[in-house]
Each structure stands twice: as C-alpha cells, then as structure tokens.
Amino acid sequence: MLRIPATTAAFTLALALAPAAQAAEGLWSVYDSALKGAKYIDLTHAFAPDQPVWPGFDNAEFKSAAAGNPLPDYAKEGDEFSYDQHGFVATAYVLPTDQYGTQLDPPAHWDEFGATISDLPPTFAVRPLVLIDIHEKVAKDAGYAMTVDDVTAWEAKHGTVPEGSVVMVRSDWSKKWGDTAHFNDKPFPGVSLDALKFLHLERRILFHGHEPLDTDATPTLEGEAWLMHNHFTQAEGVANLDQVPEAGALITIGFAKPLGGTGGYARYVAIAPADWPHGVTIAEAPGAPLPKQTAPLRRGPDGVMRPTPQ
Template sequence: MTWPGSRNYERKEIAWGYKREGFWYESYEFCMAEHTGTHLDAPSHFAEGMWSLEQIPLDHLIAPGVVVDMQDKVAKDPLAELTTDDLMAWLDKHGPLPDRAIILLRTGWASRYGNKTAYFGTSTNDTNNLIFPGMSVGAAQILTSYEQVSGRKVVGVGLDAPSIDYGSSKLFPTHVELNSHNIYILENVGDMSALPATGFELIVMPMKMRSGSGGPARIIAKILDGSSVAPHLQVPPASLLVLLLFIWGL
C-alpha cells in the first residue's frame, strides 16, 4: 500500500522460463513511490538540508528500540495522538530512553493493512478525510529535546499506521519537528505484538537510494532477553528475531 494518490507498486515481467541453451532465467522490472509499504522517511522528506536516505549513519539504523503502546486510546478514538502526557507516563513507568533510541508506537492499526478503506479511512485518493492515529507535535518535541536534557539521543520514530501525523493533519508538524532534528520516521511498520516495551534492538534496512527522501525498508527486531515473550519459539533468547514489515506489492 502507498499514500493515496501516489504511484502504486508495478512489476513488469522481462523474462520467465527456460532459455534455448537449457538454463532457467527469470527477471522483472518494478516501479513504485519511495514511500511504499513499510518504509523510512529520511529527514530531508520534511526538512530542507537534512540527511537524505543514503546519508543516515549506520549507528542510527542499528539501535535500541522501545515500544509505546497506545492501542487502548486508539480503540476509543481512531484519530488519537500520542500526547506529551502519554509519553511522560510511559517514561515514568519504564524509565529513561536508551541512547540512540528508536521509538515505536503500537497503535493496533497494523491489523487493517491491506484494506485501503479501513487503513486510510477512505477508498479514494482524497486526502482531506483520512482517519488514522499518530503522534502529537508536543510528544515529538520531547524526543527532539531529549539529548539536551539527558545526554541520550533519539534517532528514529515509527508506528504501525500510514503517517506519524494523524489523519486530520494538513501541515504535518510532527514530521517537520522530527525531520528538522535529523530524526527519521518509520511508517507502515508491521505487527509489534511479539515485542516487549524495552529490551530489544532494531535493525532498519532501507533501500539505499542516493538523494532519496525515503525508501522501502526491512525492519528486524532482535529481542535481547525476551524468551518469555514467545516461549513457543525454541531459540536462544538473544537470537529471537521478529520481522516488522509489510510486503511492498500490497
């Protein structure tokens, strides 16, 4: 899925079958918008002169993750925003953010992915009446000032919904606030139900495109001490991996 009005993912077959010489050969071309499926918004997306996709440092893409769960709030209001009070309450409960933190908002919206009307609030490309949750600019300001206050920086923010700004937003202030501080944004992140609130590392792998304002990304969570999170998985706690993405072709 892609933002309403953007170009949909397209794939063209170039070759499929056995060659006369006897070997199999399969090849395709594809075309899509940068911000398709699970993707990363580079800081340059909403902030002039900030990092483009290929300029984001590697240690900002492999970093500690945390999950802020706002599902109960979203269940009552599909246009809910994570507020400053919500974020401060999470910090009071779970403690300070780790250095180079990537913050993930779990809204529960991932269950709607694949159904355009349910996910965007419209079946058309009209962006005037979109319905989905997001993060308030006030909460974003806490994150952009976090390094100055604590000495620990936030490098990325993501959520399992179409945009970090909620559906009714017209000026995208949360995008602007985060991107202006070289904080990237992850959107359309996959199901986070296997993740704990803290205690995991994220590996973010965007398609590396020169001067890109964003690009499709694979996101892997490595749960460091989470054997109790998924006890049915017979793997050592330090190697429990969770893939957090949606397929681009949907």
C-alpha cells in the same frame, strides 16, 4: 523496580566483558551469549502491487524482467527471462514513489537541505527498542495522538527512554493493512508534536516509528514537518508491534540505499529476550538452507511470484 530480562542482562554483560575477551573473538561472544538464542520479530510489511499507499501516489507494478540487450545464443532483446529457457527469472518493479510500504523517511523528503537515504550513517544498524503502547486508547478514539504523558508513563515503569534508541508507537493500526481502500481514512492514530519534541530534544532518540502512513492527521502534518525540517528521520507503516516487549529489546534497521533517495524501503526486525513468547530463534529459522517451496513458483496476473500447484 525495573526487571531486566535475562537475555538483556547477558547482552549488557557481554558488551562489558568484550574488551577483555580474546582479540580473535571480538563481538562473537556477544552473538553467542545474547543474540543466538534471542527471539526475532519482523516489523515489516512486504511491499506488493496492491497495498495501502498515500493517496497522492500510485501503486507499484510487478512484472517479469526482460533482456534489455541481445545476448547472442542466449536471449533476444525483449525476451522475458524464464526458468525453462534461461535457467533463471528476475522481476522488474515499477515503483512510482519511494514512500511505499514500511519505510524510513529521511529529512530530504521535506527539506531541500536535508540528508538523503544514502547520507544516513551505518550507525543506524542496531539500536535499543522502546515500545510505547497506545492501542487501548486508539480503540476508544481512532484519532488519538500519543502525548508526553504516554512517554512519561512508560518511563515510570521502565526508566528513562535510552538516548539513541528507536521508539515505536503501538496503535494496532497495521491490522487494517489488508483494507487497502480504507487504510488511510481519517481519523487515524498519530503522535503529537509535543511528544516528538520531548523524545528528540529531551531524550535524544534516533527516531520514532508508527503504523499509519502519516505521523499525524493535522492539516499541515505538523509532526512530520517539524521532524524533517529539524533533520530527524522517522519510520512509517510498521507492523507486528503487538508482538514486541515494551522494554529490553533491540531493533535492526535495514533500508535500500538509492543515491540521493528521498525515502527508503525499510526492513525492521526486533530482537527480544529468549524467554519472550513471540518471534523465532535462529535454531528455528537458521536461514541456510532456506525452506523449499511447496510448489513451483509461477508469476501471477499481478506479477508476483508464488508457489502454484500444477
């Protein structure tokens, strides 16, 4: 029998009762009953100057932002903004590709008729999260690709994959993220073309996500080619899937929106039931005010701002 976590049941009940609630409340009751006490888990790598990237692309450059135009009695053209002189700092990012870090690939990445990042609808924002765990198989075979059997095994335990959901594939490959030189070495785990077709055509999911920076290790990247040319998106470079429940969670999907963008710097956050052992609650991390740094921020040789003891 499928066990529905208490917070998921509360969320479902709140959705059902929302139309009957006072008009002034709207969806606030859903937040109070289901989301306020939930656990939040970041599934995103912070992007940095030195990190894994597809071998055909270069790494990013971080540096201090400088005045592009003279500002009388404030800054000369070319002045780097500083706390001491101007009261603020800003950072310039030289990004050689939009396929960088944890990302969201739109169809335009491969298809000249495909939707770009700025074409994606706001309905991408919140979806049911499915976690299919293949990490034990990957531990025995680094080149293992998730199959339809892995999906149906998940369904035998949890029920049919929800339509419109996001399916994340746990391989634990993201634990190698710190090994920049070898993260992209083959073999690496993937998702089979048959599994992608089953998830999209039979289960009608929104998209899937994986921890490596490619969908599969086939010579033609057949899985990614099929997805993009059939106008589906995908997530790449996802982190912390070992902290997510297999069923019963939600996922929030955020991404930069460059006009006509062919890739998206993404932020994925899982929202798990309150009794889940991983993640933080809003009470633990309210977000306002944010914690003060342990030392003054200073820009390092790589251009990254970090607390630096004086």
